[in-house]
Amino acid sequence: MQTVHTANAPAAIGPYSQAIIANGFVFTAGQVPFDPATMQLVEGDIKAQTEQVMKNITAILQQAGADLSTVVKTTVFLRDMDDFAGMNEVYGRHFGDHKPARSTVQVARLPRDVAVEIEAVAVLLDR
Secondary structure (H helix, E strand, C coil), rough: CCCEECCCCCCCCCCCCCEECCCCCCEEECCCEEECCEEEECCHHHHHHHHHHHHHHHHHHHHHCCCCHHEEEEEECCCCCHHHHHHHHHHHHCCCCCCCEEEEECCCHHHCCEEEEEEEEECCCCC
């Protein structure tokens, strides 16, 4: 196993890694809408928060040797399922025609009371 770290995504706020590479796959930790430069929650609604989460996931995948086109599965955690449409609009724009498997669940609470957290599993790119 190999640990992945990039300064272009928020640092881990606990005893975990941004991602782990194992057996040709990248497993990201759940990403929340923190600006990696400030480690502060981005201002705005669910769309703004999802946009930052997708930027964070993209940065981690790139550091690992993958990208959004190689994602096979995501899990989306929402504080409020009423935010589904806004999250889905931003999520869909980032993935385009690529449609990885996905689970979306509403949870009671997320770290630092963010509105959305997303984790991803991707296949490494052939280099």
